[in-house]
Amino acid sequence: MTELRAKYKVRSMPIRKGDEVQVVRGEKKENTSAKVVKVYRKKFIIQIERGQCRKSNGSYVPIGFHPSNVVIHKLKLDRDRRSLLDRKAAGKLPPTDKNKYTEEAIGN
Template structure:
């Protein structure tokens, strides 16, 4: 069943697979987030590497780049070559750090309970 669902999942539905790293100023709550239209990014590797900040015009996960034919065109860049400098503030981006914080609290509480239960069993003769 699990294998079947992974094959049936389309590429455009897997937005969580492609998360972009955040800049040092934005890394207080999480290190990476999914990209969204109107986010501002900076290219950190390869041909377009510069200090200029660009705006995300389109997020199209099935197509990676466009070919230029003498006109100005938007360039597709892989997520590993980009750092997000400013996020578009909307409800989806605000929920992600809250969800991560809750999951971290749950794992911490579960691990401490397990640790205490192991100590109880170890103290019995």
């Protein structure tokens, strides 16, 4: 995540479908990244491409991961998300007009 912090100047972002994440905690911990397939905001669960479990009849079912157990590696940027990043980064800029009163304004 440090690369994303350096690039976008934000600490956290809401996860969305299409982002690339890596599972860093739990039984399914991996070193590879996978895309987010579904996001259930009500259940606080995300489903990723490679997170599947095999059922007794042979079919596969996606496993749900809590978003705190994954790290975002690559953001899927669209127009709304870019504007969100711009707003967050603008709030982090240091104030440029620290001494806004000049000596001339005070002397009058």
